[in-house]
Amino acid sequence: MEASPQYPANYPRPPIVEAIVQFGFGQRVTRKRLEDGLRTPLRRSYPGPHKSQHHVEVNARVEPESVSASATRRLKVTFLGSANGLRLVGLADNVLSIHALAPYPGWDNLIANACDVVKATVAALGPVPLASIALRYIDRIALPGNPAELARYLRLQLGGGEELGAIADFSMQFRRVTAPNRDVTTLVVAATPPGADGMPAIAIDLVAATSQFQPCGLGDTDSWLPIASRLHHLQRSTFESIITDEMRGLFE
Amino acid sequence: MRTASYKAGMPFPDLGIVPRSYARAERLDAAANAAGVPGPRSRGPVLSTDAPPALQWLSDLYVHVFRRREAEAIDVIYAKFDELLRQSDCADCDEVLANLDVNRLNITATLAVLSITRLDRARLANWRRFAEMAQRKICREAPDRAAALLAGLLPLDS
Numbered sequence: 001m002e003a004s005p006q007y008p009a010n011y012p013r014p015p016i017v018e019a020i021v022q023f024g025f026g027q028r029v030t031r032k033r034l035e036d037g038l039r040t041p042l043r044r045s046y047p048g049p050h051k052s053q054h055h056v057e058v059n060a061r062v063e064p065e066s067v068s069a070s071a072t073r074r075l076k077v078t079f080l081g082s083a084n085g086l087r088l089v090g091l092a093d094n095v096l097s098i099h100a101l102a103p104y105p106g107w108d109n110l111i112a113n114a115c116d117v118v119k120a121t122v123a124a125l126g127p128v129p130l131a132s133i134a135l136r137y138i139d140r141i142a143l144p145g146n147p148a149e150l151a152r153y154l155r156l157q158l159g160g161g162e163e164l165g166a167i168a169d170f171s172m173q174f175r176r177v178t179a180p181n182r183d184v185t186t187l188v189v190a191a192t193p194p195g196a197d198g199m200p201a202i203a204i205d206l207v208a209a210t211s212q213f214q215p216c217g218l219g220d221t222d223s224w225l226p227i228a229s230r231l232h233h234l235q236r237s238t239f240e241s242i243i244t245d246e247m248r249g250l251f252e
Numbered sequence: 253m254r255t256a257s258y259k260a261g262m263p264f265p266d267l268g269i270v271p272r273s274y275a276r277a278e279r280l281d282a283a284a285n286a287a288g289v290p291g292p293r294s295r296g297p298v299l300s301t302d303a304p305p306a307l308q309w310l311s312d313l314y315v316h317v318f319r320r321r322e323a324e325a326i327d328v329i330y331a332k333f334d335e336l337l338r339q340s341d342c343a344d345c346d347e348v349l350a351n352l353d354v355n356r357l358n359i360t361a362t363l364a365v366l367s368i369t370r371l372d373r374a375r376l377a378n379w380r381r382f383a384e385m386a387q388r389k390i391c392r393e394a395p396d397r398a399a400a401l402l403a404g405l406l407p408l409d410s
Contacts, residue, residue, distance in 0.1 A: 009355065010353070010355050010356050011318075012311070012314035012315045012317065012318035012319075012356060013311055013314065013315060044377065045377070082347060082350070083343045083344075083346075083347050084306070084307075084344070084347045086307075086347070086351060087350065087351075100351075103307055103310050103311055103351060104353070105350065105351040105352070105353055106353030106354070106355050106356065107355075108353070108354065108355060108385055109350065109351065109352075109353060109385075112381060112385075113350075252315075252318060
């Protein structure tokens with residue numbers, strides 16, 4: 001059971017652009033096998049156009065007399081989409097991910113979607129051992145004021161240099177491993193280009209993940225669901241720890 | 253001879269999960285490049301929190317509930333669901349039910365959604381899940397009144 005949060009249970013206008021639940025497999029399951037197994041059973045819930053992301057790798061060969069380069073492009077992820085494209089299932093080698101795009105449907109819906117996809121996956125592929133579980137939340141927050149005073153909104157600050165002018169660009173990355181569960185939190189906060197309104201904006205990209213748990217299979221919902229809940233609590237409490245009340249006011 | 257390999261793409265760290273919204277950013281960059289738009293590319297992720305116009309009303313609804321504007325919230329629910337249910341295909345309405353966060357509604361708004369959609373539940377694949385979440389919420393927040401509030405709307409197998 002999650003501890004009582006010391007922050008609002010939810011916001012009417014959360015800044016979440018995308019929320020992801022991701023399962024890493026402990027045995028080789030190719031993207032194609034996942035796609036072949038899930039396309040039909042998930043067709044009713046995810047009838048939208050399927051999208052792909054490719055991995056582009058550039059190889060440069062540097063020799064005394066010449067420099068040559070070649071690029072390879074290979075399919076990395078296939079996304080099955082819902083009718084309006086806001087719910088997605090990502091299929092990659094050894095990875096299954098469930099995505100919710102804005103407007104954020106809430107944790108209950110996100111995890112229910114994950115359970116539905118997991119059920120279909122186990123029915124199609126049989127018991128697959130789990131190697132990792134991760135949650136990722138990506139937020140975009142437009143800040144009033146131009147330039148915005150970051151200290152009013154973020155508790156994370158790199159002080160100094162104010163006399164040189166307003167901050168034009170920044171990015172910060174943190175990584176933390178918490179005992180005893182060895183949960184890994186990775187946080188990236190960065191400036192992001194302004195939107196159509198011209199307001200300065202930041203992105204907060206927060207991942208809570210673990211690969212340290214009692215061996216269990218993807219179908220053992222009773223085993224992984226408490227871990228996912230724990231990671232969700234970790235993600236929420238970490239997010240709340242880096243923002244100010246003034247920032248919270250932007251989500252209301 | 254030295255051979256080096258570089259991963260092309262966003263300068264943001266690869267955190268091991270592929271988000272869809274970053275792909276949008278890459279497409280925006282590609283479109284800007286193709287159109288010859290000057291300026292830096294991929295300085296950071298280009299992300300949008302704007303809900304699709306068709307679902308903007310959901311955000312409005314949550315704000316009405318949060319600010320205790322109950323009449324406005326109910327008006328939005330009845331107007332929008334009525335509009336969605338008039339469509340011959342209930343797919344849009346069903347997607348709204350799949351995206352509706354019952355935890356950002358109050359009991360009155362939750363009951364309003366249940367009551368307006370109940371007659372069409374056979375056409376709405378996500379109705380049952382929404383109803384289960386609504387039932388849990390109402391039993392949790394108003395355990396003494398839950399049976400009375402849900403009378404006629406639930407049980408789910410009726």
